[in-house]
Amino acid sequence: MKSSPCSPQLEKARAQQQRPNAEFSELPVRASSLGWILGFSPSMAPKHQFSLPPQAKKPKKPRRTPASRPEETSASPNLPKEEKQQQEAIEHIDEVQNEIDRLNEQASEEILKVEQKYNKLRQPFFQKRSELIAKIPNFGVTTFVHHPQASALLGEEDEEVLHYLTRVDVTEFEDSKSGYRIDFYFDENPYFENKVLSKEFHLNESGDPSSKSTEIKWKSGKDLTKRASQTQNKASRKRQHEEPESFFTWFTDHSDAGADELGEVIKDDIWPNPLQYYSVLDMDDEEGEGEEDDDDDEEEEGLEDIDEEGDKDEEDEGEDD
Numbered sequence: 001m002k003s004s005p006c007s008p009q010l011e012k013a014r015a016q017q018q019r020p021n022a023e024f025s026e027l028p029v030r031a032s033s034l035g036w037i038l039g040f041s042p043s044m045a046p047k048h049q050f051s052l053p054p055q056a057k058k059p060k061k062p063r064r065t066p067a068s069r070p071e072e073t074s075a076s077p078n079l080p081k082e083e084k085q086q087q088e089a090i091e092h093i094d095e096v097q098n099e100i101d102r103l104n105e106q107a108s109e110e111i112l113k114v115e116q117k118y119n120k121l122r123q124p125f126f127q128k129r130s131e132l133i134a135k136i137p138n139f140g141v142t143t144f145v146h147h148p149q150a151s152a153l154l155g156e157e158d159e160e161v162l163h164y165l166t167r168v169d170v171t172e173f174e175d176s177k178s179g180y181r182i183d184f185y186f187d188e189n190p191y192f193e194n195k196v197l198s199k200e201f202h203l204n205e206s207g208d209p210s211s212k213s214t215e216i217k218w219k220s221g222k223d224l225t226k227r228a229s230q231t232q233n234k235a236s237r238k239r240q241h242e243e244p245e246s247f248f249t250w251f252t253d254h255s256d257a258g259a260d261e262l263g264e265v266i267k268d269d270i271w272p273n274p275l276q277y278y279s280v281l282d283m284d285d286e287e288g289e290g291e292e293d294d295d296d297d298e299e300e301e302g303l304e305d306i307d308e309e310g311d312k313d314e315e316d317e318g319e320d321d
Helices: 008-018 031-038 081-133 139-145 156-162 224-238 247-252 261-270 280-320
Strands: 165-172 179-186 196-203 209-213
Touching: 081 165, 139 156, 139 165, 156 224, 156 247, 165 261, 179 261, 196 247, 224 247
Parallel strands: none
Antiparallel strands: 165 179, 179 196, 196 209
């Protein structure tokens, strides 16, 4: 049987599928970096110790103007009627899609304005909450220890340092697309001189995400980042399992600011409501007390059964006599 000849539109569509899309390959900002720029929650598939790729936003399709459209997209009068109708439908779909893209861009701008408005309204409440948190001993370290992602980055010595943590603040820049800063406040401690440790995420001159942080002024022999590195090198010779890097290595890690897991976790999960993780301690205590009560009840029931069996044996012996 002879195969039916392909229509010019089908051949052209196949050729376009085989040709890479050059329109999106030269976008100046990586799609994977837009998650933290727009404040979206990150996914939690680890890329490296401190980084997970945030939820990627699909690249925007450039709006095509009539001048930029290829001349051959116009329906040719020489085409058969059915093919001509299909071609015209494709052109109309492209026009409608451009309108949808325009509305999506407009929505993003409106959402940004609303978010900026409510960020300002939330500031007094964040300040009041920080003042109240400062009255609770070990609130910060307890919150981090009970967070599933953050706790995975903490070693024993990291926890000791975080006992001196008094509060954590997150400040989003006025244009939240440009980034944010996380500040850790510490009491006087035997590990470093700093009162405040900060890490800042922003867009560099080329439009790519980048980060910078406070240099930690470690006291003599207290640098946990060097100690963790030495421990891992020794452990790797003896066993495959390695202890996690020090939490404070995060302050020196600027390898991929657009996919910084810990930064996203603090900004989008811990900072909005730290109490939900601090309160996990109380819930665990209540569950533990309930289990202990159940164990006590079971032991008492067991003793009662033993006493009843003993009394029965004594009665049987009396009858035999």
